[in-house]
Amino acid sequence: MEKTSKVYVAGHRGLVGSAIVRRLKALGYENIITRTRSQLDLTDQKAVADFFLKEKPEYVFMAAAKVGGIYANNTYPAEFIYKNLAMQTNVIHLSYLYNVKRLLFLGSSCIYPKMAPQPLKEEYLMTGPLEPTNSAYAVAKIAGIEMCNAYNRQYGTRFIPVMPTNLYGPGDNFDLETSHVLPALIRKFHLAKLASKEDWEGIIRDIQVFGPVPSLISGTRPIHQFPKNVTLWGTGSPRREFLHVDDLADACCYLMNHYEGTDLINIGTGTDLTIRDLAMTVQQIVGFDGKIIFDQDKPDGTPRKLLDVTKINDLGWRASIDLKKGIRQVYDWYCQYDPH
Numbered sequence: 001m002e003k004t005s006k007v008y009v010a011g012h013r014g015l016v017g018s019a020i021v022r023r024l025k026a027l028g029y030e031n032i033i034t035r036t037r038s039q040l041d042l043t044d045q046k047a048v049a050d051f052f053l054k055e056k057p058e059y060v061f062m063a064a065a066k067v068g069g070i071y072a073n074n075t076y077p078a079e080f081i082y083k084n085l086a087m088q089t090n091v092i093h094l095s096y097l098y099n100v101k102r103l104l105f106l107g108s109s110c111i112y113p114k115m116a117p118q119p120l121k122e123e124y125l126m127t128g129p130l131e132p133t134n135s136a137y138a139v140a141k142i143a144g145i146e147m148c149n150a151y152n153r154q155y156g157t158r159f160i161p162v163m164p165t166n167l168y169g170p171g172d173n174f175d176l177e178t179s180h181v182l183p184a185l186i187r188k189f190h191l192a193k194l195a196s197k198e199d200w201e202g203i204i205r206d207i208q209v210f211g212p213v214p215s216l217i218s219g220t221r222p223i224h225q226f227p228k229n230v231t232l233w234g235t236g237s238p239r240r241e242f243l244h245v246d247d248l249a250d251a252c253c254y255l256m257n258h259y260e261g262t263d264l265i266n267i268g269t270g271t272d273l274t275i276r277d278l279a280m281t282v283q284q285i286v287g288f289d290g291k292i293i294f295d296q297d298k299p300d301g302t303p304r305k306l307l308d309v310t311k312i313n314d315l316g317w318r319a320s321i322d323l324k325k326g327i328r329q330v331y332d333w334y335c336q337y338d339p340h
Contacts, residue, residue, distance in 0.1 A: 001029070001059050001102075001256055008033040008057035010042060010091055011064030015172050016106060016164075019249035020061050027253060033057055043086035052094040060095050060103040061252060062088060062144075067108075070133050070233065070301055072178040077136035084140035092147050096157055103159040104252055105148050109166065109241075109268070109307055111138035119308040122163065122264045131302045145264060152262045160255060165268035165307050168326065169245030170333040174210040182242060185279055186331055188230045189286040195226040196290055209339060229291040230283075234300035236276030241268050241306050244321040254317045268307035269319040285328050 001007065007024060011017035012034040024032055033055050041047050042064050066083040073080055088105065095103045112120045113128030125145070130138045148159035172183040179187070187210060194202040200223050207213060213226075251267045259265065273281075279292055309318075 003028050004031055005029070005058045005101075006031045006033060006055065007059045007061070008055065009061045009063060010035075010087075011062075013037075014063060014065075015167060015169055015245050016248060017061070017063035018171055019169060019245040020063055020252055023246070023249035023253050042090055043083060045090050048090040048094050049097075052098045056098055057095075058101050059256060060091065060100050061256075062091050062103060062105045064091070065106070065141075067137075067180075068173075068178040069180045069184065070299065073134035073137050075177075080134075081136040081140045084137065085143060088140070088144040089147065092144065092151065092159065095159070096151050096155055101158065102256055103148070103157070104256055105144050105159060105161045106252075107141045107145050107161055107163045107264070108137075109163055109266070109305055110134055110302070111141045111163075112305070114302050118304050119270070119306040120266070121308045122266055122311065125163075125264065133299060133301060148262070149264075158262055160259060160262055161264045162252065162255065163264060163266045163307065164248050164251075165241040165243050165266075165305070167243055167245050167248060168330060170330055172245075172330065174334070176211075177214060181240065181275065182278070182282070182327070183330075185232075185282040186286065186327070186334055188232075189282050189288045190331075190334065191226065192228060192230045192290055193286055193288040196228045196288070198224075200224060200226075209337060229293055230279075230288070231293045231295055232275070232279060233295055233298035234275065235296050236274060236279065236294045238275050238300045238302065239272045239304040239306065240275060240278065241270075241272040242278070242323055242326075243268055243319060244326040247319040247321050251312065251317050251319075255312075255315075258317075259315060265311050266307040266309050267312060268309045269323075270307065270309040270313070272304070272306040273323075281324060282327060282331075285324070285331055 009017050009020050012021050040051050064087050066080055114131040116124040145161040148161045151157045152159055168182040173179045174183045174187045
């Protein structure tokens with residue numbers, strides 16, 4: 001990519017898209033194209049076609065997606081499959097029609113087979129059953145990867161599908177009904193710390209900034225009875241890998257400039273830890289002294305999810321942000337965030 005190339009970042013307000021924009025600007029790219037959801041509905045094929053006709057981007061980062069944790073995926077499967085299929089189909093197809101030089105499509109490591117060997121190699125995709133709780137989302141993302149591969153084979157496009165591991169970073173989704181595990185842990189421990197100090201004003205302020213807490217909204221618990229412990233889903237035994245979103249953005253820009261191939265490529269750290277150990281790490285960083293309860297009646301999800309990052313490491317890229325340092329940075333952002 002030349003510094004003056006027209007670069008479209010789809011989903012620039014999201015966790016991933018905003019990090020890619022930050023990284024592009026830091027690298028000196030001057031012509032970054034963005035649209036908010038109200039300005040461009042990516043599920044609307046005509047609107048996307050009109051956008052590509054007008055802007056004619058040379059490079060595209062497809063970071064727009066409907067994402068969420070176990071609860072959201074399990075509760076809203078129709079929304080996850082429809083919206084993701086519609087958005088990615090429109091962007092990929094129009095990128096072909098308007099001769100985009102390179103497109104980078106972001107998949108997700110949760111779409112690998114549930115019981116695939118560990119660590120997960122790129123060739124394990126579609127070799128076994130999916131995790132049932134997020135199968136609708138997984139099918140949509142697999143379709144996006146296959147669409148990139150099909151267009152590359154038939155039309156000679158240079159679309160790169162990438163598979164990032166679990167992400168976290170500033171600007172994450174902290175809604176307790178739809179968030180992923182790490183931002184949910186940060187918020188749960190923070191709220192429990194406030195409750196243990198009987199800082200009810202702090203809890204009210206947190207709800208105003210980051211959204212409702214289900215038990216308070218339903219009226220099952222007055223605020224002065226907010227729990228002073230933290231309850232987590234499952235046994236705490238599943239192992240997960242976590243990548244700071246700024247590392248992902250760096251990897252995406254690196255691949256656009258240094259990866260000549262079009263085969264699927266994993267992006268991760270190559271290390272993992274149990275959810276229990278992660279919870280204890282977040283507990284320490286937040287400064288919560290109370291009890292952690294694991295609700296073993298709730299599902300664990302996939303037992304382990306660790307990416308084999310040999311391929312991207314061999315290309316010369318490695319993650320650089322330490323997990324504890326990254327979580328501390330995100331928690332500092334969380335405490336200081338003011339939407340106004």
